Amino acid sequence: MMNKQLMCGILIIGIFALIAILAPIISPYEPSAIDQNSLLMPPSRQHILGTDSLGRDLLSRMFYGSRISLSIGLIAVGISTGIGLALGSCAGFYGGMIDALIMRSVDVLLCFPTFFLILAVVAILEPSIFNIMIIIGLTSWMGPARLIRSEILSLKEREFIQAARAIGASDFRIIFRHLIPNAIAPVLVNAILGIAGAILLESGLSFLGLGVQPPIPSWGSILIESKSTLGIAWWIVFFPGLAIFLVILGFNMIAEGLRKAIR
Amino acid sequence: MSNILEIRNLKVNFYLPHQTITAVEEVNLDIKKDEIVVLAGESGSGKTITALSITRLIPPNARIISGSIKFNNENLLGLEESRLIDIRGRGIAYIFQEPVSFLNPLYTVAEQIAEAVMLHKNKTKKESILEAKALLEMVKIKDAEKVLFDYPHQLSGGMNQRVFIAMALALQPRLLIADEPTTSLDVTTEAEILNLLLQLKNELGFSLLFITHNLSIARKIADRVCIMHNGKIVEEGAWEDIYHSPKHFHTKELIEAYEKIGKI
Secondary structure (H helix, E strand, O other): OOOHHHHHHHHHHHHHHHHHHHHHHHOOOOOOOOOOOOOOOOOOOOOOOOEOOOOOEHHHHHHHHHHHHHHHHHHHHHHHHHHHHHHHHHHHHHOHHHHHHHHHHHHHHHHOOHHHHHHHHHHHOOOOHHHHHHHHHHOOOHHHHHHHHHHHHHHOOOHHHHHHHHOOOOHHHHHHHHHHHHHHHHHHHHHHHHHHHHHHHHHHHHHOOOOOOOOOOOHHHHHHHOHHHOOOOHHHHHHHHHHHHHHHHHHHHHHHHHHHHHO | OOEEEEEEEEEEEEEOOOOEEEEEEEEEEEEEOOOEEEEEEOOOOOHHHHHHHOOOOOOOOEEEEEEEEEEOOEEHHHOOHHHHHHHHHHOEEEEOOOHHHHOOOOOOHHHHHHHHHHHHHOOOHHHHHHHHHHHHHHOOOOOHHHHOOOOHHHOOHHHHHHHHHHHHHOOOOOEEEEEOOOOOOOHHHHHHHHHHHHHHHHHHOOEEEEEEOOHHHHHHHOOEEEEEEOOEEEEEEOHHHHHHOOOOHHHHHHHHHHHHHHHO
């Protein structure tokens, strides 16, 4: 018995994932092909979602943009959850000095507003897709680390951990085989929420011109290009916004649905 | 006969935020090869802490203050953690009170037992699972084939305890420490598990340290009984001697309680 919320979320994300994978096949035009004869065309038969101020087909650009936005979300969260898992489980398992050291660094990092931290780093490094992924990942592992630590703290008192120790399992083995698999469910929910956050962050960065650089399309960079023509071409701002909204809604629905299913 | 385990003058303290409690004091205990020693006493008398101290499995807020624990003439208290890991499971194995909470809920019976085998014997997963099946047959589980792929919550308490025994004996330990393994089971299952342990002991040849508060078990299986009270071993001897001429007042109390239950 699957819950509706989870199914709905999976459906939305499934469609977007399919679009991202099939982008080169289903795009009607090249995403950066400029057509001087059809500037700022509203949605029509030829251009389903219209064209932008350079005559590029918005639908094709959004298809390709979904690849960038989704992969940034996935990889950034992969990095942050990975770091969070490693540090959080060490902190929870060993306690004492190691715990104090890791958790106080978390506290310090949480004091910085993440967005401005990222802005500062991007300003120094070159803003490329690869850098954005890494930077978002490296600045958002504190939440997962705290979550995992608290899970491990309660799990390590359970009897089967003592039993594993009694048959001669090493610390490493106890952490990776007995503790983390039992703690993974809430972490997974948190990670899926994190994907939505990362996509939003990337859109924000691109909108400020510090994210993905033109002519590569991402949903955020399409949005920023629409800024100057906002008054005459509503479709360029509407559709990327809608896509971001739907994907974040989808991921949130999956996370919420999973959380309920796990309970 | 030679001693397989020698505990001398063991003292264990618990450090709580505002006080220090001595849980075990001046404990001396010898276990010979193939001997069954029953350590009996009320709750909180330090039986479990004594047993866990042997391989340093005590909780983090407890510390062994003094004493020596020799296993095969090797002082376990001086050993490094990495050497001790080798002795846990292979030399000294444990079975515990609530088998279902001592098994990891995420893994099947086959995986749990295979883990013990894989940890010490360098075998592939497939070989270990075959060995797990043989071990389940050894502890007399019917339909071993099916039980292998069950999860702990699908099995009864008695079945889980058999699985746990199979896991503990997977590496042919020289000493098995059973910490109230039948307390959570009903009387008939208790008898089955006790008989199984005795039979396995004869087949495989290991020493058994059996912890209980139930003197009727001591009467049934013990070569030697040690009575523990307030962290000390207050009396030690064969069942007949202790039963007929108890010296310590706490032994008398335990025997009175045992006889009362017997009359019901």
